[in-house]
Amino acid sequence: xxxxxxxxxxxxxxxxxxxxxxxxxxxxxxxxxxxxxxxxxxxxxxxxxxxxxxxxxxxxxxxxxxxxxxxxxxxxxxxxxxxxxxxxxxxxxxxxxxxxxxxxxxxxxxxxxxxxxxxxxxxxxxxxxxxxxxxxxxxxxxxxxxxxxxxxxxxxxxxxxxxxxxxxxxxxxxxxxxxxxxxxxxxxxxxxxxxxxxxxxxxxxxxxxxxxxxxxxxxxxxxxxxxxxxxxxxxxxxxxxxxxxxxxxxxxxxxxxxxxxxxxxxxxxxxxxxxxxxxxxxxxxxxxxxxxxxxxxxxxxxxxxxxxxxxxxxxxxxxxxxxxxxxxxxxxxxxxxxxxxxxxxxxxxxxxxxxxxxxxxxxxxxxxxxxxxxxxxxxxxxxxxxxxxxxxxxxxxxxxxxxxxxxxxxxxxxxxxxxxxxxxxxxxxxxxxxxxxxxxxxxxxxxx
Numbered sequence: 028x029x030x031x032x033x034x035x036x037x038x039x040x041x042x043x044x045x046x047x048x049x050x051x052x053x054x055x056x057x058x059x060x061x062x063x064x065x066x067x068x069x070x071x072x073x074x075x076x077x078x079x080x081x082x083x084x085x086x087x088x089x090x091x092x093x094x095x096x097x098x099x100x101x102x103x104x105x106x107x108x109x110x111x112x113x114x115x116x117x118x119x120x121x122x123x124x125x126x127x128x129x130x131x132x133x134x135x136x137x138x139x140x141x142x143x144x145x146x147x148x149x150x151x152x153x154x155x156x157x158x159x160x161x162x163x164x165x166x167x168x169x170x171x172x173x174x175x176x177x178x179x180x181x182x183x184x185x186x187x188x189x190x191x192x193x194x195x196x197x198x199x200x201x202x203x204x205x206x207x208x209x210x211x212x213x214x215x216x217x218x219x220x221x222x223x224x225x226x227x228x229x230x231x232x233x234x235x236x237x238x239x240x241x242x243x244x245x246x247x248x249x250x251x252x253x254x255x256x257x258x259x260x261x262x263x264x265x266x267x268x269x270x271x272x273x274x275x276x277x278x279x280x281x282x283x284x285x286x287x288x289x290x291x292x293x294x295x296x297x298x299x300x301x302x303x304x305x306x307x308x309x310x311x312x313x314x315x316x317x318x319x320x321x322x323x324x325x326x327x328x329x330x331x332x333x334x335x336x337x338x339x340x341x342x343x344x345x346x347x348x349x350x351x352x353x354x355x356x357x358x359x360x361x362x363x364x365x366x367x368x369x370x371x372x373x374x375x376x377x378x379x380x381x382x383x384x385x386x387x388x389x390x391x392x393x394x395x396x397x398x399x400x401x402x403x404x405x406x407x408x409x410x411x412x413x414x415x416x417x418x419x420x421x422x423x424x425x426x427x428x429x430x431x432x433x434x435x436x437x438x439x440x441x442x443x444x445x446x447x448x449x450x451x452x453x454x455x456x457x458x459x460x461x462x463x464x465x466x467x468x469x470x471x472x473x474x475x
Contacts, residue, residue: 177352193219203343204450206393225269233275251300
């Protein structure tokens with residue numbers, strides 16, 4: 028199925044929002060329904076099939092907290108656990124976005140939206156839903172392993188190590204800068220393991236607040252805290268029999284490192300509010316962009332926990348150290364987004380190839396992917412040119428342009444800070460005098 032065949036439901040009590048969203052989306056999807064009254068959601072979800080539901084988080088009872096949106100999200104998923112829901116609101120922040128994803132939404136969009144961003148979000152959500160349906164029916168699924176394949180000696184060494192250890196149950200620690208594909212490598216290891224038919228559960232520890240850490244990882248029982256309305260299993264229990272991927276493990280505090288160590292030693296978890304331990308059998312894969320050995324030497328990371336998680340240590344090289352792979356990756360992304368957005372562009376110009384290889388890509392594969400996606404969307408011809416990829420707000424422009432545009436200078440400073448800190452967001456934010464959230468916003472603005 029193509030994205031153009033998608034069926035969308037928009038639920039918002041603002042008629043102007045409904046009209047604007049429908050006007051944009053109906054040009055790209057086969058069916059776009061809208062509903063002003065959220066009370067009709069149960070009827071619509073029960074009687075009609077939608078690829079994606081675009082759900083407002085704030086209705087007339089509550090204008091800014093998002094409480095109603097979370098309640099309706101729970102209701103939708105109770106009726107149809109396979110529903111794909113995107114939430115949107117004018118009163119969102121990073122914390123609310125994280126809560127939305129944890130509650131079962133696939134994405135989160137802020138109002139007022141940028142048309143291209145809303146469209147891309149909805150197209151991705153539809154593709155995700157369709158891929159799940161195809162997988163359920165035994166059809167083809169989307170593959171991302173191509174991002175990991177490379178002819179460079181550095182990547183060949185990585186993949187050789189993976190081939191030797193994937194079939195074992197050894198704990199693996201993946202090291203590398205942001206954007207190098209640590210999450211993809213973890214999933215690839217799982218697909219090559221003897222646990223491939225069991226769950227692969229990914230947890231971004233850097234996005235977990237301390238108040239949610241235990242509940243998210245270990246689960247909770249009803250009444251354990253204010254919002255614990257039901258018993259809930261944690262991510263370790265969900266991964267039982269399979270693999271659990273703990274991303275950004277270097278970001279957790281010493282007290283929670285101790286709790287995690289206890290679980291790994293005892294191979295059991297105790298839900299928050301309970302005294303009963305449940306045995307878990309998981310293959311542990313962790314990742315961090317920080318110098319975790321140095322952290323251990325400075326007593327910022329427990330040495331005994333490090334021994335537990337790094338039975339095998341794999342270092343993913345930054346993209347600037349695997350120049351041979353840059354063009355094949357760019358061509359892979361070109362083909363992927365050419366098909367996704369139905370664009371005629373099919374080639375990389377020779378001058379663009381030279382600049383792709385010359386640029387140091389501080390954002391690594393993620394930056395390259397975003398740059399090619401944007402270029403494919405905007406390009407009008409059949410060949411991508413340097414101006415399509417290296418626009419003025421992109422860090423690459425500073426390597427070929429010595430102007431004094433303020434946005435260019437800010438983008439360049441962020442790129443240099445990321446490079447100096449080896450892609451570590453926390454350290455780069457401190458270097459720039461910004462909060463992590465502020466740095467993330469600027470990275471998104473400049474497509475880093």
